[in-house]
Amino acid sequence: DVKVTQSSRYLVKRTGEKVFLECVQDMDHENMFWYRQDPGLGLRLIYFSYDVKMKEKGDIPEGYSVSREKKERFSLILESASTNQTSMYLCASSFPGYSPLHFGNGTRLTVT
Amino acid sequence: GQQVMQIPQYQHVQEGEDFTTYCNSSTTLSNIQWYKQRPGGHPVFLIQLVKSGEVKKQKRLTFQFGEAKKNSSLHITATQTTDVGTYFCAGHSNSGYALNFGKGTSLLVTP
Numbered sequence: 001d002v003k004v005t006q007s008s009r010y011l012v013k014r015t016g017e018k019v020f021l022e023c024v025q026d027m028d029h030e031n032m033f034w035y036r037q038d039p040g041l042g043l044r045l046i047y048f049s050y051d052v053k054m055k056e057k058g059d060i061p062e063g064y065s066v067s068r069e070k071k072e073r074f075s076l077i078l079e080s081a082s083t084n085q086t087s088m089y090l091c092a093s094s095f096p097g098y099s100p101l102h103f104g105n106g107t108r109l110t111v112t
Numbered sequence: 113g114q115q116v117m118q119i120p121q122y123q124h125v126q127e128g129e130d131f132t133t134y135c136n137s138s139t140t141l142s143n144i145q146w147y148k149q150r151p152g153g154h155p156v157f158l159i160q161l162v163k164s165g166e167v168k169k170q171k172r173l174t175f176q177f178g179e180a181k182k183n184s185s186l187h188i189t190a191t192q193t194t195d196v197g198t199y200f201c202a203g204h205s206n207s208g209y210a211l212n213f214g215k216g217t218s219l220l221v222t223p
Contacts, residue, residue, distance in 0.1 A: 031209075033210065033211075035213075040121070040215070041215060042118075042200065042213050042214060042215030042216050043155070043200065043202075043213040043216075044213075045210055045211075045212075045213075048209065048210050050209055056209065056210070058210060090154060090155070098142065098143045098145075098160065098162070098204055100145060100157035100160065101145075101147075101155070101157065101202075101211060102157070103154040103155050103156070104154065105153075105154050106154055
C-alpha cells in the first residue's frame with residue numbers, strides 16, 4: 001500500500017521563522033506535489049516536481065520554495081512564515097501521466 | 113490557468129435521499145478524477161474517467177464524463193451516513209502536468 005508520510009501533523013511557528021515541511025513517499029513515484037487547503041478555497045497547488053531536482057510553480061508559489069534532492073523526499077520551505085500561511089498543507093505523490101494522487105495525512109500549520 | 117468549477121459548495125440531505133455534485137472546466141480536459149475527503153482526513157482517490165461520454169459505477173456512486181470532456185458529475189443514490197465528506201473533482205488539461213482541483217462539495221447526511 002502506498003504510504004505518503006508528512007513529518008508533522010500539527011506545527012506552530014512564529015512570524016518570520018523559516019519553516020520546513022517534509023514529505024516522504026515509499027512507492028518510487030516520480031511526481032510529488034504540495035497543496036494547501038483552506039475552507040472554501042479547496043486544494044490549491046503550491047509547487048510540484050516530476051523528477052529529482054526538478055520543480056515547477058503551481059498556482060500560489062509566492063512565499064514558498066521547495067527542494068527535491070532525492071526521489072522519495074519533497075520538502076516545502078517557508079522562507080519567512082507569515083500569518084496568512086496558516087493552513088493545512090497536503091503532500092501528494094503519483095506516477096507520471098494521469099495516475100491518481102496519493103495524499104499524506106496533512107500538516108496543520110499555525111503561524112502566530 | 114485552467115479553472116475547474118464545482119457546485120454546489122455544500123449539500124445537506126436526509127439519509128436515503130440522492131445527491132449529485134457537478135464539475136465544469138473552462139477548457140477541455142484530458143481526464144477527470146474524483147476524490148473523497150472524510151472529515152479530519154485526507155483526499156482519497158475514487159475513480160478516473162478518460163473517454164468522452166464515459167460512465168462508471170461503484171455501488172451506489174455513478175460518475176459521468178461529458179461528451180465535450182468539459183464537465184463531469186458524481187451521483188450518489190440513497191445516501192448513507194458513511195457518505196459524509198467532501199467530494200473533489202480534478203482534471204488535467206491537454207498540456208498540463210499538474211492536476212487542477214475543484215473547490216469541492218461538502219456533503220452532510222443526517223439520519
